[in-house]
Amino acid sequence: MPLFDFELLATEGLARAGVFHTAHGPLPTPIYAPVGTQATVKALTPQHLHDVGAILVLANTYHLYLRPGDELVAQLGGVHRFMHWDGPMLTDSGGFQVFSLAGSSRGKSLRTIDADGVTFRSHIDGSQHRFTPERVMEIEQNLGADIAMVLDECAPPDDYDYSLKALRRTHAWAERCKAAHTRPDQALFGIVQGGIFPDLREQSARYLTELDFPGYAIGGLSVGETKDQMLTTLDATTPCLPEHKPRYLMGVGTPEDLVECVARGIDIFDCVLPTRVARNGQALLRTGKLNMRNARFAADPAPIDETCTCYACQNFSRAYIRHLIVAKEILAATLLSIHNLHTMLTIIKEIRQAILESRFADYRAAFWEARKKPDRFS
Amino acid sequence: MPLFDFELLATEGLARAGVFHTAHGPLPTPIYAPVGTQATVKALTPQHLHDVGAILVLANTYHLYLRPGDELVAQLGGVHRFMHWDGPMLTDSGGFQVFSLAGSSRGKSLRTIDADGVTFRSHIDGSQHRFTPERVMEIEQNLGADIAMVLDECAPPDDYDYSLKALRRTHAWAERCKAAHTRPDQALFGIVQGGIFPDLREQSARYLTELDFPGYAIGGLSVGETKDQMLTTLDATTPCLPEHKPRYLMGVGTPEDLVECVARGIDIFDCVLPTRVARNGQALLRTGKLNMRNARFAADPAPIDETCTCYACQNFSRAYIRHLIVAKEILAATLLSIHNLHTMLTIIKEIRQAILESRFADYRAAFWEARKKPDRFS
Numbered sequence A, B: 001m002p003l004f005d006f007e008l009l010a011t012e013g014l015a016r017a018g019v020f021h022t023a024h025g026p027l028p029t030p031i032y033a034p035v036g037t038q039a040t041v042k043a044l045t046p047q048h049l050h051d052v053g054a055i056l057v058l059a060n061t062y063h064l065y066l067r068p069g070d071e072l073v074a075q076l077g078g079v080h081r082f083m084h085w086d087g088p089m090l091t092d093s094g095g096f097q098v099f100s101l102a103g104s105s106r107g108k109s110l111r112t113i114d115a116d117g118v119t120f121r122s123h124i125d126g127s128q129h130r131f132t133p134e135r136v137m138e139i140e141q142n143l144g145a146d147i148a149m150v151l152d153e154c155a156p157p158d159d160y161d162y163s164l165k166a167l168r169r170t171h172a173w174a175e176r177c178k179a180a181h182t183r184p185d186q187a188l189f190g191i192v193q194g195g196i197f198p199d200l201r202e203q204s205a206r207y208l209t210e211l212d213f214p215g216y217a218i219g220g221l222s223v224g225e226t227k228d229q230m231l232t233t234l235d236a237t238t239p240c241l242p243e244h245k246p247r248y249l250m251g252v253g254t255p256e257d258l259v260e261c262v263a264r265g266i267d268i269f270d271c272v273l274p275t276r277v278a279r280n281g282q283a284l285l286r287t288g289k290l291n292m293r294n295a296r297f298a299a300d301p302a303p304i305d306e307t308c309t310c311y312a313c314q315n316f317s318r319a320y321i322r323h324l325i326v327a328k329e330i331l332a333a334t335l336l337s338i339h340n341l342h343t344m345l346t347i348i349k350e351i352r353q354a355i356l357e358s359r360f361a362d363y364r365a366a367f368w369e370a371r372k373k374p375d376r377f378s
Helices: A046-051 A061-066 A070-075 A079-083 A095-099 A102-107 A133-143 A160-180 A198-211 A227-240 A255-262 A273-279 A311-315 A318-326 A330-356 A360-372 B046-051 B061-066 B070-075 B079-083 B095-099 B102-107 B133-143 B160-180 B198-211 B227-240 B255-262 B273-279 B311-315 B318-326 B330-356 B360-372
Strands: A006-012 A015-022 A025-029 A031-033 A057-059 A089-091 A111-113 A118-121 A128-131 A147-149 A187-192 A216-218 A247-249 A268-270 A282-285 A288-291 B006-012 B015-022 B025-029 B031-033 B057-059 B089-091 B111-114 B117-121 B128-131 B147-149 B187-192 B216-218 B247-249 B268-270 B282-285 B288-291
Touching (some): A006 A330, A015 A330, A025 A031, A031 A330, A046 A330, A057 A061, A057 A079, A079 A089, A095 A111, A095 A118, A128 A133, A133 A147, A160 A187, A198 A227, A216 A227, A227 A255, A255 A268, A255 A330, A273 A330, A282 A330, A318 B079, A330 A360, A330 B330, B015 B330, B057 B079, B061 B070, B061 B133, B070 B133, B079 B089, B095 B111, B095 B117, B128 B133, B160 B187, B187 B198, B216 B227, B227 B255, B255 B330, B255 B360, B282 B330, B330 B360
Parallel strands (some): A057 A089, A089 A147, A147 A187, A216 A247, B147 B187, B187 B216
Antiparallel strands (some): A111 A118, A282 A288, B111 B117, B117 B128, B282 B288
16 A cells, blocks of 8 residues: 555544555554653563554654654664664654743743744743744654654643644744654654634634644644543534544543544554553553552452453452562553553554454443443442 | 483583473573572563573572562572572572671671571661571571572672681581471582681581582682682682582672683573662673763764674664763663673573583683773773
């Protein structure tokens, strides 16, 4: 198949199962990407990622631009080779980090935005930097992921006037990114913004569709709005996006987010949640979360999840994992990250299979039915 | 072969290659054991240990007694099952930790010793505990390693009078341990003490030999004496030990220690060094060490060691590993631990093969010859 072709294999309502073709192989959708912020998914080797069923891995442009530097990554053969991941990869534009991370450090405003770009200070050493659409394209092309994102402005989700202003900037920057982007083996995705306002989302989706990107992201969600607001915003957005292009919901989410957002037409997800909560001692289940530090697991010989086939659940008890957490051992983060990613990746695979077999509605109903049962751990 | 039989396959001078038979399989000697202090070799999964060629793994009785508790470990099926290591395992007696770790915390004496045993405070919560020979046997039998160690007193290496006093206690405790030890699938090793004093070492070796243990450790070395003193002490000790029992040099050591101590008749080693220096950003080479944090590696596309076949060297550049260290990523500790253990385990395998092929003298000479070359990294 030609690069960046998106084959739709099956649909059920708005839910879709497909394949997006990248220079590092086919991407079956829906798909969930582990996040390797600094060119490593924390506490895991690439072999672990492969073993838990990861296919697409995300890396963060803001972090890699600052350290070790995109030019160094390019000189070393690009981000795939740098971190030894030979499957598909995606980089964000750094915009979200500049507007949130760098913008909020210790209450001081560390960035100023203008029509041409954004000037910000590094969270590492306070040094000053500037991102313009053209500069970000240069950086992402140096990193060399299979999917790159345009520079966008991620506004607070519930300020209409600011969202409108940011949207105009985001659209102008999307055009400039498209013009500046030249790497033929890298798909550049547009990013729909517009906060929680259906008319702005629709306007943004239509504007970007005109620019004809090989894929579209939905940004500015999961940043403080309620779940209902997020889902309502998706309801207003995905129908305005072209059917034959993949749709990527940035920074989302939980098991229930996967089910509900696929039902609204999303194809690609990424989130730090599975690995972040793992380092905090939490295990994800289909039906909720377990705090593995809890004393009730101290002598529990059962695995985290008896239905799970991951390396952690096949070989270690809850008692051992709790011991590792209490003893502050690195292996706790590794085993819980393996389990949590395996859980998310298994759910997304099940969702895809259900769509392919025209039984996603049943899968979705059963998923919520299981959640209704009193959780014996909560 | 019967349990605890030690087959000598080849000797060259004092160097020996053999097999010690344990309940969890044969132990080819000479052998080097990674240390899993809290029932995990830090930053590694058991799969990593297997992949780097580990066969024997050590766990620390003092740490596991305090947390999670030896009875809990027994209840969960023993230390093998607890940490998912199905190869041979060894536990120390906790004596070394009680006499050094617990004894020196913040300058306060946290332990008192008498003829019957030692009372100490936990480094975790200050709670008071007591080890007697009988109690330690109970704990080690609960943990259930294949090789257990008698409780001994590890005295400062250069105080003759104290060493003699400690030696008498150590010998009395060895007898009591032997009498208290009943687990038929666990080999109990005696521990030779006597500081750096040849007459005390000889006396200790002969005394313990009389007690007829299935193996003998040499304790109280690598605790502050010089390398020359350590080797001289070995020269005085190993000839006094029975030929057809394995000899274990506790807490040693470096690549050069392996070569020199095998040459003096040692069969088993353990040391935290490879994994501890890994977490500090250091890579072990045959010819020295690399500080991987050094800026000269920032753009270096070569692996840590071009001759190395480990997962870290096969797949990652020095530049990437330096990036992980600078970015404080857990994967740095994992990859360097893999490399360092692989290096130590490869050296010990080469030594064994050289003895089997009657060319250990050449191997030893070549090892030191390589060290004479100016190290381009030091």
